[in-house]
Amino acid sequence: MEYVVISVLNGLAYGMLLFMLSAGLTIVFGMMGILNFAHTSFYMMGAFVGYSATKAGHFWLGLLLAPVVVGGIGVLVERLLLKRLHAFGHGQELVFTFGLAIVAEELIKSIFGDFPVPYDIPQQLKFAAFSFHNTQFPFYRVLMTGVAAACFLGILLILIYTRIGIVVRAAERQPMMTEALGHNVGAIFGAVFGVGVALAALAGAIAGAYYPTSARMALDVGSIVFVVVVVGGLGSLAGSFVASLLLGLLTSFAIGLDWNLAQLADLVGLGAQARAAGGMLTLPLSQFAGAIPFLLMLLVLVFWPNGLLGDKQ
Amino acid sequence: MKRRRALGALLLVTTIVVLLVAPHFAGSAGQSLMAKMLTAAVFACGYNLLMGQAGLLAFGHATFYGLGAIMTLHAMSAVEHGTVDLATPLLPLVGLFVGFVSAAVIGLFATKRSGAYFALVTFAIAELVHVIAPMWQSLFGGESGITSTRSSWLSLTFASDLEVYYLVLGWSGVSIGALWLLTRTAFGRLTLAVRENENRLQFLGYNAYLLKVLIFAISGGVAGLAGSLFAMTNEAANYTLFSPEISAQVIFNVFIGGSTTFLGPIVAAALLTAFPYWLSDITRSWPLYQGLIFMGIMLYMPDGIGGWIRQKSRKMAAAWRSKAEVRSIAAEKGASVGLTNS
Numbered sequence: 001m002e003y004v005v006i007s008v009l010n011g012l013a014y015g016m017l018l019f020m021l022s023a024g025l026t027i028v029f030g031m032m033g034i035l036n037f038a039h040t041s042f043y044m045m046g047a048f049v050g051y052s053a054t055k056a057g058h059f060w061l062g063l064l065l066a067p068v069v070v071g072g073i074g075v076l077v078e079r080l081l082l083k084r085l086h087a088f089g090h091g092q093e094l095v096f097t098f099g100l101a102i103v104a105e106e107l108i109k110s111i112f113g114d115f116p117v118p119y120d121i122p123q124q125l126k127f128a129a130f131s132f133h134n135t136q137f138p139f140y141r142v143l144m145t146g147v148a149a150a151c152f153l154g155i156l157l158i159l160i161y162t163r164i165g166i167v168v169r170a171a172e173r174q175p176m177m178t179e180a181l182g183h184n185v186g187a188i189f190g191a192v193f194g195v196g197v198a199l200a201a202l203a204g205a206i207a208g209a210y211y212p213t214s215a216r217m218a219l220d221v222g223s224i225v226f227v228v229v230v231v232g233g234l235g236s237l238a239g240s241f242v243a244s245l246l247l248g249l250l251t252s253f254a255i256g257l258d259w260n261l262a263q264l265a266d267l268v269g270l271g272a273q274a275r276a277a278g279g280m281l282t283l284p285l286s287q288f289a290g291a292i293p294f295l296l297m298l299l300v301l302v303f304w305p306n307g308l309l310g311d312k313q
Numbered sequence: 314m315k316r317r318r319a320l321g322a323l324l325l326v327t328t329i330v331v332l333l334v335a336p337h338f339a340g341s342a343g344q345s346l347m348a349k350m351l352t353a354a355v356f357a358c359g360y361n362l363l364m365g366q367a368g369l370l371a372f373g374h375a376t377f378y379g380l381g382a383i384m385t386l387h388a389m390s391a392v393e394h395g396t397v398d399l400a401t402p403l404l405p406l407v408g409l410f411v412g413f414v415s416a417a418v419i420g421l422f423a424t425k426r427s428g429a430y431f432a433l434v435t436f437a438i439a440e441l442v443h444v445i446a447p448m449w450q451s452l453f454g455g456e457s458g459i460t461s462t463r464s465s466w467l468s469l470t471f472a473s474d475l476e477v478y479y480l481v482l483g484w485s486g487v488s489i490g491a492l493w494l495l496t497r498t499a500f501g502r503l504t505l506a507v508r509e510n511e512n513r514l515q516f517l518g519y520n521a522y523l524l525k526v527l528i529f530a531i532s533g534g535v536a537g538l539a540g541s542l543f544a545m546t547n548e549a550a551n552y553t554l555f556s557p558e559i560s561a562q563v564i565f566n567v568f569i570g571g572s573t574t575f576l577g578p579i580v581a582a583a584l585l586t587a588f589p590y591w592l593s594d595i596t597r598s599w600p601l602y603q604g605l606i607f608m609g610i611m612l613y614m615p616d617g618i619g620g621w622i623r624q625k626s627r628k629m630a631a632a633w634r635s636k637a638e639v640r641s642i643a644a645e646k647g648a649s650v651g652l653t654n655s
Contacts, residue, residue, distance in 0.1 A: 099607030
């Protein structure tokens with residue numbers, strides 16, 4: 001019971017973080033069809049903005065500055081560079097955004113060095129929110145979850161209920177028609193890209209304090225965000241929310257379980273043979289935690305290519 | 314046209330002579346770098362059959378490259394222990410076979426999707442293999458990987474870098490030559506048709522699906538062969554060969570060189586492989602410059618350097634031709650004016 005509750009809570013916290021990271025990516029793909037491999041570089045930059053602010057003694061200011069500064073960079077990148085690439089194709093975008101990711105990593109390395117920086121949460125935030133049986137649940141994880149939930153609700157409400165939201169949705173569905181009605185679709189794309197980047201940067205500033213902060217952190221989550229976006233359905237915000245939570249929970253549960261394939265074989269009476277064969281069959285599930293997302297992504301792509309909540313292709 | 318042919322033949326002969334002679338002056342480190350450049354060129358050329366000619370963007374060729382390398386090392390060990398009787402120079406056939414078969418299997422369902430979805434399927438499979446490989450001790454040797462030693466064959470010991478270089482050169486020549494010949498066949502034409510208009514291909518009665526699987530398999534086979542050549546030079550491999558960086562590198566090589574040309578990716582792969590070796594002595598942050606160059610080329614030469622050169626040379630040729638035309642017309646006019654005057 002204790003294991004289940006703590007795993008659920010950890011899974012939710014990790015899932016919400018994943019959502020903040022991948023929300024921008026899925027919106028940008030839905031609107032502009034760009035597979036942006038540099039998206040997690042903005043997450044990494046956000047963490048370093050947060051670190052710099054904390055070093056100057058302003059942790060909270062860092063959380064505010066990270067999305068503003070990095071989001072601004074994102075708007076510039078979209079307006080000045082990415083916009084021009086769009087006419088060429090996926091391959092060119094892929095090479096370009098990969099190049100951008102390399103440049104971002106090297107620039108950060110040349111400023112902050114190759115090794116993880118000591119970015120830590122402030123002392124007054126280091127307390128347990130509550131304890132369940134004997135496990136204490138840190139307050140900071142609750143904060144992470146809360147911020148992400150607030151972001152999700154905020155974006156959803158803006159998209160559904162405000163005039164801005166209507167124009168953005170129109171620009172996604174019918175860019176030509178929206179332009180004909182007098183809206184500057186280019187500027188809308190730039191702004192949406194900026195918001196997506198700002199979300200990733202905020203996630204970086206929050207998560208960077210909790211997890212190790214280094215120039216490599218963009219690569220560490222570089223693949224998983226694509227899993228989220230695909231499983232949720234390319235372009236679907238709600239889909240990526242569900243997929244993030246699903247992945248968070250799956251990973252969190254898998255890490256703590258030592259089931260293996262041999263136990264599965266036990267069910268049909270082949271356990272002994274499976275154990276004798278050894279190798280992959282006796283590895284505990286926790287070792288496979290890293291493989292689960294990609295297996296899920298593959299299954300979704302093969303059987304439900306539109307993802308959980310995505311539109312038809 | 315005749316002049317272009319002659320120029321091409323001259324370039325080809327020069328390249329072959331340089332590739333044959335240069336390693337004698339290069340030293341051991343230079344020889345192994347040249348072998349790496351050739352390996353990358355083969356990999357890029359095989360990938361470009363899929364990307365450039367068939368227009369299918371895959372993001373997971375590291376799978377076939379890595380499988381080719383690992384299986385070649387297993388075969389190399391088997392030859393060393395005498396359990397399998399295979400001439401050492403023929404070991405790359407193992408990589409070719411493994412790459413072809415695994416790509417055929419993966420291609421069966423990857424090619425059912427198109428565009429970004431096709432790229433994502435290949436990406437998911439590659440990541441899956443990348444995650445599983447370090448845990449599969451018996452096949453991939455865990456995190457440390459597997460090593461083996463080249464056995465001698467006839468009078469060749471394959472102990473020196475020079476002998477290995479010539480082996481790699483031979484296989485590179487054969488595979489790149491074969492891929493070039495393939496573009497001249499009806500199959501090569503069909504490959505282009507897949508890129509240009511798949512529906513029309515279907516209407517003409519061709520099975521576009523099987524065709525795509527076959528193209529994917531051939532491309533994977535060449536990737537496996539390249540992995541084999543890597544294993545032959547390195548005598549060791551581990552799971553990092555499956556990492557997305559390897560898949561990305563070959564895409565870089567192809568797009569920087571120009572996916573619409575045959576030679577561009579080959580030259581770009583060779584040069585970009587040497588790039589870090591040249592620059593890492595000068596600056597530690599050479600990837601920064603590499604990344605900036607990639608971004609610049611994609612912005613200003615979306616068809617890569619090869620595509621850009623071809624476009625420029627065509628323009629120049631057209632300008633030259635139109636000038637010549639003007640001159641001949643002027644000459645004719647002049648002649649006719651002369652006639653009326655007399």
